[in-house]
Amino acid sequence: MLGAEEMTAIWLSLRVALVATLVALPLAIWIAYLLARKTFPGKQLLNGVVHLPLVLPPVVTGYLLLVVFGTQAPVGRFLSETMGVTFAFRWTGAALAAGIMAFPLMVRAIRLGIEAVDPGLEEAAETLGSTRTRVFRTITLPLVLPGVFAGAVLGFAKALGEFGATITFVAAIPGETQTIPTAIYGLLQVPGSEPAVVGLVSVSIALAMGALLVSEWLARRMAKKLGRA
Numbered sequence: 001m002l003g004a005e006e007m008t009a010i011w012l013s014l015r016v017a018l019v020a021t022l023v024a025l026p027l028a029i030w031i032a033y034l035l036a037r038k039t040f041p042g043k044q045l046l047n048g049v050v051h052l053p054l055v056l057p058p059v060v061t062g063y064l065l066l067v068v069f070g071t072q073a074p075v076g077r078f079l080s081e082t083m084g085v086t087f088a089f090r091w092t093g094a095a096l097a098a099g100i101m102a103f104p105l106m107v108r109a110i111r112l113g114i115e116a117v118d119p120g121l122e123e124a125a126e127t128l129g130s131t132r133t134r135v136f137r138t139i140t141l142p143l144v145l146p147g148v149f150a151g152a153v154l155g156f157a158k159a160l161g162e163f164g165a166t167i168t169f170v171a172a173i174p175g176e177t178q179t180i181p182t183a184i185y186g187l188l189q190v191p192g193s194e195p196a197v198v199g200l201v202s203v204s205i206a207l208a209m210g211a212l213l214v215s216e217w218l219a220r221r222m223a224k225k226l227g228r229a
Helices: 004-037 043-054 058-067 073-085 093-115 118-125 134-161 164-170 180-187 192-223
Strands: none
Touching: 004 043, 004 093, 004 134, 004 180, 004 192, 043 093, 058 073, 058 093, 058 164, 093 118, 093 134, 093 164, 118 134, 134 180, 164 180, 180 192
8 A cells, every 4th residue: 555655765766766767867978979970089088977877886976975965065155155056955856866877877878879870870970061960950969869778767767766876865755755655665664564665666667667667668669660670
């Protein structure tokens, strides 16, 4: 049985994951394009920084976010005083943490899609007078849209399941920052809460499996679109 608090955690998780994905997606597309098509000093360093959240313990990422965006941290104080934006212990902070943890998966999926596009198509368009921006908008992006959507779906699924960075940065405040993973963790500490735990676990599995199936379907669509399947 899922009570009001558990349903709130589910809806908050969906909200956090959706905002994290939508905000991170444009930057993920840009970074993926740079890594796939450009050569520049520090490229490998950028690649390492992008993928760092995948190998760092999530609590380390959460701690770094707290150091940078905490209410007493310089950046966090500046954003709060000048723009009225507060991340620490707010749902916006949960979205920030989820977006950072999901970002590497999004970049990787989109980068693979861009690398699968024949560069000759882009070069031919440029020789005909198209700018690089127009070539990307009219040729590259339409071809890799399934990859973009696949990356977005994977990022959304990762954001839904994010726990370590979130609980370190914004804690687990019911109705504000308590997502599905943090709600499950809290319920496990309460005797007799097994039905609620099972319900949240079932919802989590269903959402994750749905995202994976959609991602696989989009990947197949991209392969067919590029003539490789």
